[in-house]
Every structure is written in structure tokens, then in C-alpha cells.
Amino acid sequence: MAVRSNIVGIDSPEALEKALRAAYYLADEGLATAAYLGLALGKPLLLEGAPGVGKTEAAKAIAAVLGRQLIRLQCYEGIDASAALYEWNYPRQMLAIRQAGDDSIDIYGETFLIERPMLAALRAPDSTVLLIDEIDRADQEFEAFLLEFLSDFQISIPERGTVRAAERPVVVLTSNRTRDLHEALRRRCVYHWIDYPTAEREARIIMMRASSVAEATARAVVAAVEKLRREPLSKAPGIAEAVDWAEAATLLNKGGARWPDAFKRSIGVALKDEEDLHFVAPRLDAMLAEATA
Amino acid sequence: MSTELQLPRAARIFISFVALLRANGFAVAPEQTTAFLAAIELLGPRDLRDIRQSALATLAPPPERRATFDRLFDLHFRGGEAIEHADDGEDDETVRLQEEGRGDEEPLLSDEANESGLTATRTEALVERRFAQLSTSDPLRRLAREAPRRLPRRRGHRRMRARRGPFADLRRTLRDSVRSDGEILRLGHLKRRQRPRKILLLIDVSGSMKSRTEENMKLAHVLVQAAPNAEVFTFGTRLTRVTRALRLKRREQALSAAAHLVSDWDGGTRIGDALQAFLAVPRFGGYARGAAVVIVSDGLERGELDALRDAVAKLSWRAWRLSWLTPLATGPGFRPQTEALVAIERFVDDLVDGGSSASIVAHVLALGRRAA
Numbered sequence: 001m002a003v004r005s006n007i008v009g010i011d012s013p014e015a016l017e018k019a020l021r022a023a024y025y026l027a028d029e030g031l032a033t034a035a036y037l038g039l040a041l042g043k044p045l046l047l048e049g050a051p052g053v054g055k056t057e058a059a060k061a062i063a064a065v066l067g068r069q070l071i072r073l074q075c076y077e078g079i080d081a082s083a084a085l086y087e088w089n090y091p092r093q094m095l096a097i098r099q100a101g102d103d104s105i106d107i108y109g110e111t112f113l114i115e116r117p118m119l120a121a122l123r124a125p126d127s128t129v130l131l132i133d134e135i136d137r138a139d140q141e142f143e144a145f146l147l148e149f150l151s152d153f154q155i156s157i158p159e160r161g162t163v164r165a166a167e168r169p170v171v172v173l174t175s176n177r178t179r180d181l182h183e184a185l186r187r188r189c190v191y192h193w194i195d196y197p198t199a200e201r202e203a204r205i206i207m208m209r210a211s212s213v214a215e216a217t218a219r220a221v222v223a224a225v226e227k228l229r230r231e232p233l234s235k236a237p238g239i240a241e242a243v244d245w246a247e248a249a250t251l252l253n254k255g256g257a258r259w260p261d262a263f264k265r266s267i268g269v270a271l272k273d274e275e276d277l278h279f280v281a282p283r284l285d286a287m288l289a290e291a292t293a
Numbered sequence: 294m295s296t297e298l299q300l301p302r303a304a305r306i307f308i309s310f311v312a313l314l315r316a317n318g319f320a321v322a323p324e325q326t327t328a329f330l331a332a333i334e335l336l337g338p339r340d341l342r343d344i345r346q347s348a349l350a351t352l353a354p355p356p357e358r359r360a361t362f363d364r365l366f367d368l369h370f371r372g373g374e375a376i377e378h379a380d381d382g383e384d385d386e387t388v389r390l391q392e393e394g395r396g397d398e399e400p401l402l403s404d405e406a407n408e409s410g411l412t413a414t415r416t417e418a419l420v421e422r423r424f425a426q427l428s429t430s431d432p433l434r435r436l437a438r439e440a441p442r443r444l445p446r447r448r449g450h451r452r453m454r455a456r457r458g459p460f461a462d463l464r465r466t467l468r469d470s471v472r473s474d475g476e477i478l479r480l481g482h483l484k485r486r487q488r489p490r491k492i493l494l495l496i497d498v499s500g501s502m503k504s505r506t507e508e509n510m511k512l513a514h515v516l517v518q519a520a521p522n523a524e525v526f527t528f529g530t531r532l533t534r535v536t537r538a539l540r541l542k543r544r545e546q547a548l549s550a551a552a553h554l555v556s557d558w559d560g561g562t563r564i565g566d567a568l569q570a571f572l573a574v575p576r577f578g579g580y581a582r583g584a585a586v587v588i589v590s591d592g593l594e595r596g597e598l599d600a601l602r603d604a605v606a607k608l609s610w611r612a613w614r615l616s617w618l619t620p621l622a623t624g625p626g627f628r629p630q631t632e633a634l635v636a637i638e639r640f641v642d643d644l645v646d647g648g649s650s651a652s653i654v655a656h657v658l659a660l661g662r663r664a665a
Contacts, residue, residue, distance in 0.1 A: 013336070013346070033346035037332045048356070050575060078450020090463040097475035107471065141451070177356075178579040187322045190332075191353035232573035234607070275607065 012036070016065070025054070025061030026197070026205050034192035035062060044150050044171035046186060049194035052238010055174040056133055058194070062172060063129040072131045073117040075138040081145060085155055087114045108159035122155055125169035135185075136175040143182055150188050197239065199226060205239060206246045213246040217253075221246040224263065224291035225270065233276040245270040260288045304330060307344075310369045314352065317365060325352050341370060430508075432650040433515045436658065440519035445585050445613070445661040449488035458484030490613060492516065492523040492657075493580050495571075497590030498555060499529040499562035505620060506558065508650050509589055514539045514547050516657070524580045528567035528590075529557040534577070564594050564633070565601030572607055585660050586612040589647045591619050594633035602636045609640040618647025618656060 010016050016039075017032035027035065031047075035058070038045035045062075047055040063070035073084055093107045115123070121130035135143065149155065150171065154164040173189060175181055197205060199222045206218040221242055229236045237245070248266035257265060264284060271277050280287070311326045332347035345366055354362035452460060462481030470477045494516060496509050513525045517539040527533050538550035552558075572578045586608060594601055609615045619634065621627070622645055629635050629644065638644060646652040 029342070030346055030349060033336070033343070034350035037328075037335065037347065037350050040335055041328060041331055043328065046353075076450070080451060088464065088467070090467055093467055094470070094475070097470065100475075107467075139449075139451075177576050179576070183320055183322075186353045187325055189353070190328070190350045192350060193356045193359070232569050234572070234578065275610075279603075 010036070010039075010065070019065040020058075020061050023061045023064040024208055025057060026201055026208065027058065027061075028197070028201065031058065031192050031194060034190050038172075038190040039066075039170065041190065042168040044173055044189045046173045046175065046181075046189035046191045047194055048175045048177050048181075048191070050196070050236065050238070051176050052236070052240055053194045053196055054239050055194055056131065057239075059129065059131040059133075059172040059174065062170070063131075066129060066170065068127055068129050068170070070131055071117045071121050071128050072133055074133045075135050075142070077137055077139055079138050079142050083116060084118045084142070084145075085116050086119045086157060087116065088112055089114050113157075113160075118149060119155060119163065121169045121171070122153060122163055122165045125153075125165045125167045129170045129172065132171065132173045134176060135173050136178045136181060140182070143185060147182070147184055147188065150185070196226075196229060199223070202239065202242060206243050209243045210247045210250075213250050217246055217250055220259075220263070220292045221249070224288055227287050227291065228271070228280065231280060233271070233273070233279065235271075235273045235276060237270040241270045241272075260285070260292050263288050263292065306370075307333060310348070310366070311352070313365055313369055314354075314362070317361065319352070319354060319358070319362070321352050344370065430650060432654040433512060436512065436515050436654045437519050439658055440516065443658045443661050444492065444520055445490040446487045447490045447583070447613075448485045451486045451488075452483040453486045455482050455484040458482035460484065489520060489522055491580060491582075491584035492520055493584045493586045493612070494523060494525045495568075495586070495588045495590070496525065496527045497529065497562065497564065497588075498527045498558050499593075500559045501562065501591055501593045502589075502620075503559050505589075505648070509653075510548055510551060511544065512650055512653060514544055514551075518542065524584075526571065526577075527551075527555050527557075528564065528571075529560045530563055530567075531555075531557040532567040532570045533557075561595045562590075562593055563596035564590060564592065565596045565598070565604050568604035568608060569600055572604060578611070581608055581611045583611075583613050586615045587618060587653075587657060587660075588616065589618045589653065591621055592617070592629075592631055592633040592637070594631075598632060598636050601633055602640075605637040605640045609642075614642045614660065615640065616643040616645065616656060616660070617641045618643075618645055618653055620646070620648035622646045623648065 010019055013029070013033040013036040016036045017027050017029070020027045020032065020035075035045055037043070039062075047058060049055055060070055088108070089112045093112050096105055096107055096112070117130060121128050132146070135146070138146075152164075153168050154162050156162045173185075196202070199219075202222045202225070203215070203218040206213055206221060207215060225237050225242045225245070245263070245266060248269045249262045252262040252266055253259065267277065267284070271280065307330060308326065311321050311329065314321050328351040329347060332351050333344060336343040336347060338344050338347070348366060349362075452458075454462060454465070460483040462483045465481035466477060466479070469479060469481070494513055496506075496513060498506050498509075502509075510527075513535070517523045517525060517536060524534070524536050525539055527535055533555045535551040535554055538554055539547050541547035541550055572581075605615075617634075617637065621629075621631070621634070624646075627644070627646075629638050634644070643656070645656055647656075
């Protein structure tokens with residue numbers, strides 16, 4: 001199996017893991033393997049997992065490793081081709097028609113085309129990574145349209161013809177799994193389910209991301225966050241929240257607050273839902289005392 | 294004439310693993326098998342971990358069936374001694390989540406897999422319920438007929454052409470104007486498309502609702518058939534998503550598939566815990582957001598009232614409208630008597646009769662007429 005040119009110099013999942021680490025992203029074995037296979041086989045990489053486990057960060061790190069620009073397409077309900085592919089610059093077209101008078105003019109020329117993320121990625125497959133973020137938010141019509149794009153890597157613009165990628169672009173899709181994705185989409189991708197990291201890994205992530213945080217603090221935050229994730233919360237703290245919490249508590253501690261108290265006072269950066277705060281309030285003291293012990 | 298392609302011997306074990314997965318209800322497409330083989334070739338493989346990672350990445354088992362996938366993998370590649378059966382002690386006091394896709398079942402072994410891919414052994418010996426075959430009653434026919442146009446709708450974000458509308462259709466206007474040398478003779482319009490609102494139906498299947506369960510399940514089937522974005526869960530001591538089973542077109546088939554999934558028919562009721570379990574899974578909780586939520590239950594709660602009150606309050610904040618249909622509410626002057634219904638009364642938008650299919654259908658069809 002020929003390895004694609006886009007990963008020259010990275011010849012195994014371990015090499016990719018190391019490169020990702022240099023880009024400040026700690027990937028576990030599963031993610032490194034899936035990402036490596038995606039890149040080597042030229043298939044899109046589909047990352048699923050709870051909000052806040054680092055799916056988008058993974059895409060950013062992959063772009064950094066490949067030395068490419070990340071083009072992000074944030075999905076939302078009702079997203080359509082004009083937001084994802086291209087749009088015509090209507091005022092300029094109109095003006096051109098008026099100004100042309102009797103001369104003939106191509107109003108579907110390059111100057112009137114506004115490039116959107118997917119078209120941009122197709123036209124520059126060697127220098128970009130396309131991130132299709134939160135595909136589960138888009139509706140099924142868009143998903144069907146995406147299928148076509150991901151099988152052939154081509155886009156047809158009725159007024160201009162078909163744009164085809166010379167090489168398959170690197171595509172990363174993420175989903176929070178708020179709905180089931182179509183089987184056909186999963187099939188076309190290399191798939192990885194990102195779990196919350198192990199305590200050890202999460203503590204390392206915190207220390208890597210927030211250099212001011214002491215190891216003991218990072219471990220205490222990880223222990224507390226793990227407990228919180230087991231509660232039925234509407235928004236469990238993700239990795240970013242854990243990093244923020246460790247940083248905020250460190251800041252308060254330097255300002256004179258004692259330990260469990262510094263955690264407690266900064267809980268607002270970890271839990272951002274009033275209902276959730278209310279829910280854990282009665283047990284919070286015990287939880288934090290245990291985590292800092 | 295045999296033109297069968299000879300597979301390399303080394304590849305057979307991987308291909309037969311795919312066959313084993315398929316026999317156990319995993320959907321694996323041929324292109325995934327190809328990708329699996331390519332991945333193994335690419336990685337070496339140096340040890341079994343590489344094969345497992347390749348399989349996970351390319352065959353993409355759904356996360357809720359990951360445990361079954363791992364067990365099958367161990368069976369196939371490491372032999373029987375590697376398997377540890379998780380102790381599955383049944384605890385009536387905790388509500389368990391059941392996802393569709395037969396996640397809890399013992400995997401079929403390769404030998405028996407070929408005989409019948411659909412029969413499966415159940416590790417749990419709980420009640421299995423069979424539904425008698427009855428003809429469709431009038432209220433259900435009415436639901437099927439009227440649902441498409443009477444269920445609640447909301448404005449979506451996609452736009453469509455319209456004679457009149459708040460947005461200008463510049464693309465069409467420009468195209469038209471080219472024909473008239475740049476003169477705009479008519480301005481095209483767009484309006485936001487109407488979309489069906491999500492409907493979430495939660496059906497109490499505990500013992501006290503026994504006489505209604507069968508009719509309620511039939512109603513759920515009709516609803517899922519008529520409304521593509523309806524979601525249905527059953528609850529008693531467990532919470533089970535049955536939407537996928539009910540998507541089967543033929544009713545007998547759909548109901549028997551649902552009956553097979555749900556294992557707490559006619560048991561106790563722990564509504565609060567079941568609803569909490571529902572809310573704790575982000576994917577499920579998302580079904581309630583902005584949805585018309587309909588709970589069909591008598592509210593005879595055996596669990597803690599606090600859990601129930603808290604869960605119903607949360608549901609009500611997420612839902613567009615929360616209706617509680619109970620067989621106990623017989624007339625317009627109904628006042629809740631049971632502790633549970635009193636506790637949740639202030640969080641629900643409707644607390645009305647759910648004692649007959651006719652009344653449930655009438656309520657569901659009237660949802661769309663209410664102001665959003």
C-alpha cells in the first residue's frame with residue numbers, strides 16, 4: 001500500500017503520536033492509529049465523542065503536524081451549499097451587467113465567485129486541512145450532499161462546471177453524536193470514538209496546556225472532574241474546562257485562598273450550567289476534600 | 294464454471310472476522326473490509342493491538358456496541374479463553390439504559406452465525422411480551438391520516454422559493470435579469486421552510502399501565518411511521534429506546550422487534566430514575582430540546598419523588614411543550630391526587646386524559662394548533 005505523499009516523514013502511528021505531541025496534543029494509541037490510517041489511506045477521519053474531549057483540537061493538531069492551514073466549516077441546522085461551497089457576489093455581478101452596456105460579459109467568472117470552505121479545500125488540497133465541525137448539527141439533506149463530496153471530492157457549479165481535487169484533501173469530521181449519523185457517512189471515513197482521557201493523560205494535558213499549574217493541582221482537578229463526569233449533568237466538564245479550572249484555582253491560591261476553597265470558588269469555570277451547579281452543591285465539599293486529599 | 298477469486302491465506306482470518314461481525318448484526322460495507330485489509334497491510338501488523346486498532350478505525354462499530362465488538366474480536370483472534378464474562382447481576386432498584394442494537398447480548402459464534410443471523414440468545418431472563426394481532430382502530434387510522442399535516446411545525450433555517458417572502462432571491466433575480474439585459478423586471482423571493490417539530494414520546498410500560506401498553510405501542514408505531522422525526526422510549530424499571538424497531542413498516546414486525554428490546558414489561562415504575570437516565574445521555578437529552586414531549590403514564594411512582602420532580606422540571610425547560618397523559622385524568626375538572634402527579638403538575642403544560650387511544654390521538658393532533 002503506497003503511503004500518501006501528505007504524510008512524508010511520518011511512517012507509523014507512533015511517529016504521528018510523537019509529532020502530535022510536539023504540536024501540544026496528547027493522542028492515545030487509538031486516535032493516533034485512526035489518524036494515521038486516515039492520512040495514509042486518503043480517507044476522511046470521523047471523530048465522535050462527548051463535547052469537550054478534544055475532537056476539534058485533534059484536527060487543529062493534525063493541521064499543525066502537516067504544516068497546513070486549517071479551514072473550518074462549522075455546521076449548523078439549515079446549513080446549505082451556499083454556506084459550504086460557494087456563493088456568487090450578486091451586487092458585483094449586477095454592477096458589472098449595468099456597466100457592460102452592450103459589451104458581452106461573463107458574470108460567472110472567477111472574480112464574482114466567493115469561495116466557501118469546501119471549495120477552498122478542493123482547490124488547494126496540498127496546503128489545507130478541511131475540518132467539518134459538528135456534522136451532527138446539520139440536517140440530513142446536508143449530510144447527503146456531503147456524502148457526494150466525500151466520495152468523489154468534486155463539486156459541480158452549474159454555471160462553471162465541475163471542480164475536482166487533483167489529490168484527495170485531508171478532511172476531518174467531528175460529531176457530538178446528538179443524532180445518529182448516516183451509515184454511509186461512517187462507511188466512507190476512518191472512524192474513532194474519542195473517550196475522556198485516562199487520569200494520567202489528562203493530568204499531563206493540563207500541565208502541558210497550563211504551565212503555571214503544579215502537578216498536585218492538576219491531579220486534584222482530574223480527580224474532581226472524573227467524579228463530576230459520573231454525575232448526571234447536562235454539561236459535563238470537558239478537557240478545556242479541566243485546564244481552565246486548574247489555572248483558575250492556581251490563580252486564586254496564589255492570591256491567598258487555601259486549597260479546597262480555591263477549587264470551590266473557581267468551580268464556575270468547570271461547571272457552566274446553573275442547574276448542574278445547584279445539583280452538585282450539596283456534595284461538592286466532600287468531593288473536593290477527597291480530590292485534594 | 295468457477296471463477297472464484299482466491300484470497301491470500303493470510304487475509305482469510307480478517308475476512309471471516311467481518312463475516313462474524315455481520316452475523317452479529319454489525320453493518321459492514323465491502324469498502325470497509327477493503328479499508329480494513331489495507332490498514333492491516335499498512336501497519337505491519339506488529340501485534341494484535343494493531344489489528345484491533347485497524348478494525349476499530351475502519352469497521353467503525355457504534356460506541357454502544359463496542360463491548361460486543363471487543364468480545365467478538367477476542368473470540369475470533371484470541372480464542373475462547375480470553376473472554377471474561379462481565380458479571381451482569383440484575384438489580385431491580387437501578388434503572389438501566391438499553392440502546393437498540395442488541396448490545397447486551399451474547400455474541401453469536403462463527404459456527405452458529407451462518408444458520409440464523411437474526412436469532413439471538415438473551416443473557417437476561419426478563420419478561421418477554423407478545424402482542425396479539427388486532428386490526429387498526431379508528432383513532433389510529435385518524436392519527437396516520439392527519440399526522441402529516443396536523444403535527445406541530447416550526448420555521449426551519451433553510452429557505453425556499455416563494456411568491457412572497459422576507460428574503461430576496463438574488464440568484465434567481467440575477468439569472469432572470471440577464472435575459473432582459475440587466476433590467477430587473479421581477480424580484481424573486483425566499484421564505485423559511487416549515488419543518489416538522491421533533492416529537493418525543495415516553496411510554497410507561499409498568500404493571501399498572503398493563504391494560505394500555507399494547508394500544509400505546511401501536512399508537513407509537515403509527516406515530517413513528519407518520520412522523521419521521523418522532524422518537525419513542527419505553528420506561529418502567531428501565532429506559533429503552535424503541536424508535537428504530539418501530540421504524541419497521543409492518544406493524545407485527547415492528548411491535549415484535551420492540552417487544553424483544555424491552556425487558557421490563559409490566560414491572561415496577563421508577564419514572565424519576567428513568568427520566569434522569571434519559572437526561573444523562575446527551576444524545577437522548579438532545580431529542581427533548583425544542584420538541585413536543587408527550588409522556589404517557591399514570592404516575593404511580595415507586596421511586597423517590599425528588600428525582601421525579603427534578604427530572605420533569607429539566608425536561609420541561611428543554612421541551613417546547615411537555616404533556617403528561619394519564620388514564621387517571623378522566624374529565625376536564627381533574628385534579629391530581631397521587632403524590633407524583635401533584636409534584637410534577639406545575640412543570641407540565643398539559644395534564645390530560647391518556648386513558649384511551651382516542652384521547653391520546655386527539656391530544657397529539659391538537660399540539661400543532663397551539664401557539665409556539
